Amino acid sequence: MRKAWLSPVPEKCQLCRYKIIDEFYDVNTFGMGWAIVCNACFHIEGFKLGVGFGQHYKLDKKEKTFLRVR
Numbered sequence: 001m002r003k004a005w006l007s008p009v010p011e012k013c014q015l016c017r018y019k020i021i022d023e024f025y026d027v028n029t030f031g032m033g034w035a036i037v038c039n040a041c042f043h044i045e046g047f048k049l050g051v052g053f054g055q056h057y058k059l060d061k062k063e064k065t066f067l068r069v070r
């Protein structure tokens, strides 16, 4: 089952302020709560995916919504 992002679409990465275009990660920062981060920050900070860690969302151009890919 594909899960759509139901909250307002984030405009910027909450760490570096880079504009969110077609993908983002919703991650547990273990210190600052949950944050929306860009692809670069996800890898630089070494965030993880999975239950309690984070999810990866990508823009589905046909449905014009972000869908969870992992």
Ligand SMILES: [Zn+2]
Pocket: 013, 014, 015, 016, 017, 018, 037, 038, 039, 040, 041, 042
């Ligand atoms: Zn970022």
